[in-house]
Amino acid sequence: MFLFLIQDKDNKSSVSDLLKSEVDKALQSENGHLDLYLRFLLGLSLESSQTILRDLMTQTGRSSDSKQEIVEYIKMKIRENLSPEKSINLFHCLNELNDHSLVQEVQSYVNRGDESSLSGVSLSPAQWSALVFVLLNSEEKLDEFNLRSYDRSDECLLRLLPVIKASRKADLFNCSIGSEGCVALTSALRSNPSHLTELNLNYNNPGDSGVKQLSDLLKDPQCKLQKLHLSLCSIGSEGCVALTSALRSNPSHLTELNLNGNNPGDSGVKQLSDLLKDPQCKLQKLL
Structure with missing residues (x-):
């Protein structure tokens, strides 16, 4: 599995392409059996993980560019108005990539703590998905x-x-x-x-x-x-x-x-x- 993260010297976008392909495969899965695999793979793609695994892989190109590219790809998929379960998994994937921007968009409403904080607020499909993720992962x-x-x-x-x-x-x-x-x-x-x-x-x-x-x-x-x-x-x-x-x-x-x-x-x-x-x-x- 670690070999999946080795970039081709002649194709710096190969890792991004691979991760996008794995995101698509996970979304096509009816029973979600690829969800944890996808989160694990995305976690391994981070520069911090690759540093730990330095002796097991060769890294070329800029991993920060690859990370941002896959982050934007996952956000695009969330905006496609997926089923709640598939959206929740993609938010877990964003967590693995240390991106919390969509969650932060709705967190301020939730933190107000009053019953009218979200009543009548117009949310996009991605923001609705972020809200579900926040509520399900709340400490309360x-x-x-x-x-x-x-x-x-x-x-x-x-x-x-x-x-x-x-x-x-x-x-x-x-x-x-x-x-x-x-x-x-x-x-x-x-x-x-x-x-x-x-x-x-x-x-x-x-x-x-x-x-x-x-x-x-x-x-x-x-x-x-x-x-x-x-x-x-x-x-x-x-x-x-x-x-x-x-x-x-x-x-x-x-x-x-x-x-x-x-x-x-x-x-x-x-x-x-x-x-x-x-x-x-x-x-x-x-x-």
């Missing part, structure tokens, strides 16, 4: 995530899904989340469902279609949701039937369910009433 434990601290929209929800997945409690109260946002949320939680124990979706508009997606999540035996708040969420009888069916198939975790302000109809009410009679049902609070 991600016990509770409040979407209103950033922006009340489906777009913001989609951008910050990795942070929600890493939190214990997600407060998405009155954040204009529709069925599309609910589908994306449940899909993300299904890929790593063990963290979140409380989800507040009160005063949103997932409707029956979004609630059916949530119901599929509740059926997952790995789902650990204990409290689910769905007050005033445009839920009808179909959504209520889907919820009760899910809780019958996996009744061991949910202890609190809030359905105030919805329209379950007679069939939905009957389904909920029958659920409460089930001795396996662990619901302690149904509103």
Whole structure:
């Protein structure tokens, strides 16, 4: 592997070309199995690492030029609006190269510490990715995530899904989340469902279609949701039937369910009433 970093005397850009190629390969990987390899390779490309490995390689050209070239290439890839997971890996790569410029662009907002610091702020895709990276690597434990601290929209929800997945409690109260946002949320939680124990979706508009997606999540035996708040969420009888069916198939975790302000109809009410009679049902609070 060390030989990858040896520059050709007749081609000073060979190292940069090689590293760019490895960045592209890592981005094409569906399961991320090249992520750590890429970070390690970029760390070895630094002049400080090459000094330590002086006896193992021949170095020509200016490594500082190669470093800056690959830094700019990685930033260009981040600006292409990649998936959050791929962007996070590229920020780890920038860390390996000791470049923190994109992170510093959003760090000042995060450091303010008040809930309105990022509300209404227009961020570029690269800045959104930087924000996710900062939040995930914060020294503060991600016990509770409040979407209103950033922006009340489906777009913001989609951008910050990795942070929600890493939190214990997600407060998405009155954040204009529709069925599309609910589908994306449940899909993300299904890929790593063990963290979140409380989800507040009160005063949103997932409707029956979004609630059916949530119901599929509740059926997952790995789902650990204990409290689910769905007050005033445009839920009808179909959504209520889907919820009760899910809780019958996996009744061991949910202890609190809030359905105030919805329209379950007679069939939905009957389904909920029958659920409460089930001795396996662990619901302690149904509103």
